[in-house]
Amino acid sequence: MRDLTRLLRPRSIAVLGSGWAANVVEQCRKMGFDGPVWPVHPSRDAIAGAPCFRTLADLPHAPDATFIGVNRHATLDVVAELAAMGAGGATCFASGWEEAGEADLQAKLVQAAGDMPILGPNCYGVINYLDGALLWPDQHGGVRCDRGVALLSQSSNIVINLTMQARALPVAYVACLGNAAQTGLAELANALLSDDRVTALGMYVEGIDDAAAFADLAERARAAGKGIVCIKSGKTELSRTAAASHTASLAGGGAASSAFLRACGVAEVATPAELIETLKIFHHCGPQIGPRLCSLSCSGGEAGLVADLAAPYGVDFPPPSDAQRQRLGDILGPIVAIANPLDYHTFIWGDGPRTTDVFTTMLAGYDAGIFIIDPPRPDRCDPSSFQPALDAITAAATATGKPAFAVASLPENFDETLAARMAGPNIVPMMGFETALAAIRAAQTPPNAGGWRPWPRLPQRPIRMRDEASAKALIAAVGVTVPRAVTAATLAALAPLAATLTPPLALKGLGFAHKTEAGAVRLNLHSLDGQPDIQGAQGYLAEEMVTAPIAELLIGFRRDPVYGATLTLGFGGTTAELLADIQTLILPVTATDIDAALRRLRLWPLLDGYRGRPKADTAAAIATVLSLQSLFHTDDRLEEIEINPLILRAQGAVAVDAVLWESAE
Template identity: 75%
Template sequence: MGSVWAENVISQCRKMGFKGRVWPVHPSRTEVAGTRAFATLADLPAAPDATFIGVNRHATVDVVGALAGMGAGGAICFASGWTEAGEPELQAKLVAAAGEMPILGPNCYGVINYLDGALLWPDQHGGRRVERGVALLSQSSNIVINLTMQARGLPVAYVACLGNAAQIGLAELAGALLADDRVSALGMYVEGIDDAPALAALAEAARGAGKGIVCVKSGKTEASRTAAASHTAALAGGGAASAAFLRQAGIAEVNTLSELVETLKIFHVHGPRIGSRLCSLSCSGGEAGLVSDLAAPFGLTFPPPSEAQRQRLGEILGPIVAIANPLDYHTFIWGDGPRTTDVFSTMLSGYDAGIFVIDPPRPDRCDPSSFQPALDAIVAAQAGVGKPAFPVASLPENFDEERAIALVGAGVAPLMGLETALGALKAAQTGPGRPGWRPASTLGARATRILDEAEGKRLLDAAGVPVPRGVIGASLAEVSAKAGRLIPPLVLKGLGFAHKTEAGAVRLGLQTLDGQSEMTGAEGYLAEEMVAGGVSELLLGLRRDPVYGVTLTLGFGGVTAELLADTVTLVLPVLAEEVEAALRRLRLWPLLDGYRGRPGADVGAVVRIALQLGQVMLARPALEEIEINPLIVQSDGAVAVDALIREALQ
């Protein structure tokens, strides 16, 4: 329904071989794209199963109401100019007009069904009919159009856009796509997540059905969050929080669209997860070295082959070839299919999956036929060993599309671009979420106040978190009079500062408070016994994210916390073993573990404090943030030396 955009929908359906009935509706034309047109919805032979609405936003509301009244199956609302343009009331009217009728959008391109040739899609696309493939779901129409243009052999079953998601949200639409048995995996481009618990539940169900989900999540920087908000009016959430949520939900996250396509290829062929023990084979020492270098930033490693593998590979390849992983097998066996298959199979048998670097020559200027025995050997090795074998082109253009399609059809996933392939392999190792895990409930943005440190320390003490002994006073004289009960050295802090060090409101190592001068701007004073030594200073913070609920951040703290930027984030609820595993992911974990014979930190104490404060945050919705920096961790215990706590205004 509409003008040129709606006419494009008809053309796209015909081009894709759609066999169903198509009914154009136009007030003045008797024919649209060679198809008889109807003047009004009331003139249609029956209520349509699905409708593309290509009229302006105000008329869209009326059309949706009319379709709902006649019992139509659903509609795509193409027009823009709703909540994303500062018109939330108009969008609310649209949802009300739809009633129980499903609508996608508004501000939405629609849906492509490559399985059945049905397209409610007003623009060009690069896909073709398939019998089985992945689904692509995006909050950006242009991004998903670009993805359909891929020439990497990825079979795409569905393309769907959410637009503003006024009625149908991310998890609901994703669930509908994954419910089709012909869909093998789901790839998402996400700007904002509207229902994190529902998405976590969907990911768990998808894993149970043997289907992986991989996501590119934008909105990690302030600029991209602003762009996301202006585009879809959805909350983007923080980058660390979103990464933590996706990991804990068992959703693979990648950084680029190329990695998205390659990860989907892995999921389509091999299911939602591959193992982490990898081998790499190539006929070049340069390629073997490059694999090792490019794999390191992804945390991928290549364990050495077993003694039995070494012996057998040495028998086939001869004494000149150094048996290692990555393996440079030279070219002594090039063109010898059986021996190449034997080498590939022997190496692959000791690992979870194998990378086979191979760049066939371009067919328009060269003869690639001499590479076919090696490609056939990869296919044969995978079939014989029963483990994934990935042909990897170091440059993406070195696998032409038809060759890639043929390999996927043979059950082998060719990966394009060496660095991209390694990123995809890392993403495909993402483990499942903990069964039943859902993020805690979220709260909207609220006005808050910062508790002074004395109030904050009382809260921590009540929660069972060790804090230094201290006294408070409204004036320097008052706190000095009380400080006699403390054991020096002492710390004197001015209250009322969020960041005391920058304000010059912290004085350390004092034997007495006599002779101390007033601190400009201080609203009171706190004197404490100084906590000396310790294995390390950590930052431990909890905050309410508007999208993901309560998040826990752990890292190396003190005055260099932002400089080190060595932190990990989890979304609550969490288990003790998950907190400890997160600590082990810190770059400076060896310092906690007892570096070079030094005493190790009491990691158990850190875990207990994290869990205790997590329970406090979940039990007290008024609390917005708790940050301990530093938490001085000793070989036996940990002490919260400084704290910043925010709570909602009543």
């Protein structure tokens, strides 16, 4: 990777252009940048009050960082001259490159840069709030800080909006990628995180250019104790194939990108507010919090509301221990019901020592705590009576070393000045119930399994479908159980062969991606005598039906143009798309990954002996998935494998239908 230090932490800045360039000069002055800022212009004497140099060659020395605000054709010459003189890097502001169909022009830009780092083109640039250095041609809402998070975005407008936050989040860097012609997402992110003053990274991502590099970034960040949180936009189906499968229809809509982020250990959120609140947790508490949470409030209404709101986020509140119950009961008295969420009433309101005792006792038994508190607005009210409770939250976090989240029910109910004053190690003021709960859930994302990397992606190629008999022969060769079967070109030829099978039988026409919808499946037959031909069949298959089924699963393997390959697991059969009860994973996966995914299915209880039903042999299902993964990995001709259904019995699993797509080359 290139060294971006001079570009991100410059001691000297050159600025080319006029109107936008003037903004850069003014922003550096406003932020107190203590190095020289050199405008370069062939005819103007000054820009924003700073004297101009006529050419780059007239500068005292090669600049560490340069903002290039000239047109795209002139940008090429400027970049080449900067690279030749040993400059530290540049941001290329002009548009009109690959995004406008000028891929060749953009390639020339990369060639002109050589080893010199560039951001963009079509890029706003970078803000360093730590050192007051800005290559940024517009307004922003940030202030200087000594330590904080980095914001990295593929959209300039989104990140400008994020800088306007009033949620007491210290921001150390803001950086934009633009077209990322040379410096990519993972490379810039690594450079930002390599600054010891950066505590976490928030990203707005439209596309991931290098999945393996991104996974490496996430692992490095966790190892350094820094969390990453991401908004992934553009969650549309990215597959290059038109394979007509349940897997294709079920695994779209961003399932693959979410699965990839989860595999990398990157927290994913849906909104800018959730991004900010999750970053606050990472900044003050580190890259992950535990799953056991408590909630405390002085109102039964608040206790009930947070419990109701938490359920959709998968956040629950385990009951306190017997020792906690005893101690809390001693402090609060017999009227207060000791529970989690805890309504501690107002008996102790204003009593700092007793409130601290309650808060500390409760928090000590959990991984983290939610303290619901809405300080009165200071412009119309006197918030002083809330200070003992706020101090008690701080004291509990300090005494236990556990994260304490002071959560206001409405975002506007936590004044930014108060929040900034209160925030500290393991103390996080948070704005809004739902946003706080989403952020807390995101901050529970487990880390990347050490060394995990996605498979390489394969080039686009034409594909064709194998018939079911051939597909089953292939998967049976790697140990997947399939029904006993016979095949023939015609139904007349098949009938005597089918007499060797044990009824009930299934009769299938070959050559259909969706046999049921095509009327190409006939079930529960005792013989094939008198069966009419199946219209459009390219051959026939008869097989023994599986008896004593407990559940039907769908298993789908699919090449992905970004993440290498995906695995889709869910309840299957003819209602697979109606149920849409699926989990998507990025390959490779382990038995533990598969087991965890099955347990996340809504209908998992049906596999686990719900209401006295027999338990399904999920171990056999996991073994089947691992065998198919091995096949998919070793045979790169394969584009998609779908088993629907895999019938699970009390013992064993049988693939009763298989669709396989492979390269036609």
